[in-house]
Amino acid sequence: MDDSTKDPFLLFSGPCVLESEQLAIDVAMSLKEQMTGLGTKVKLTFKGSFDKANRTSIDSYRGPGIEKGLKILEAVKAKTGLPVITDFHLPEQAEEVASVVDTLQIPAFLCRQTDMIVAGAKACAKHDSTLKVKKGQFLSPEETKNIVDKAVNFLMKDRILLTERGSSFGYNNLIVDMASFSIMKSFGVRAIHDATHCVQRPGGLGNKTGGKREQILVLARAAVAAGADGVFMECHPNPEKALSDASTCLELSKVSGVINSLLKIYEVV
DSSP states (O other): OOGGGSOOEEEEEEOSBOOOHHHHHHHHHHHHHHHGGGGGGEEEEEEOBSOOTTOSSTTSOOOSOHHHHHHHHHHHHHHHOOOEEEEOOSGGGHHHHHTTOSEEEEOGGGTTOHHHHHHHHHHHHHHTOEEEEEOOTTOOGGGHHHHHHHHTTTSOGGGEEEEEOOEEOSSSOEEOOTTHHHHHHTTTSEEEEETTGGGEETTTTSSSOEEOGGGHHHHHHHHHHTTOSEEEEEEESSGGGOSSOTTTOEEGGGHHHHHHHHHHHHTTO
């Protein structure tokens, strides 16, 4: 296969929540170095949230906030040259966030909010950014067409990404329907697999989310084989000490191994 004719594999990776500027830069630099040998096969975007608005416990760390968080993301871009992605949580945040980041993300629990989608799409159109929407655990893949239909009034389809992060299955469990990728792509947009959130056990530890980190690679391989255009995969130098999603984020040093494994599948799908 001529790799020059194939779209690059999309990788969105970084800590779940922004903990400090230094940690963000260190993680971004490590990810960039790990992807260096892959050339144009992978398009890496650094991920970090300035606010985790849906933490299980009121005592959990939420992040540095929008002002400080955007400054951290600006520093990452300036020092590493990498594009960046972050979530926004209110329609009125879209413009400010899109003026800094390259990809604006709508969290799963907000994916049906018309005002969020419209504000995000308008901001992305204005700032030449991409809008990434996570499919809620409560939606079927067929229903994501409504998300696309709302966004395309303001934004071209090639700048819209839909993300599969699993569907609720009983209590404290998520299941990934591998048919989701072909269904969502049938709407003319690219589909991303959320490799770390899909192995969560929401509220599984009582006052915080649990997870099954050991299943990240197995599900990611299946997703790429099923047609995913890339993965969203949170990582941390010391996962057990991460301030958010400690049970599911991947160890930073293991990212390149996972991506190399996924690329072998991606190149033949």
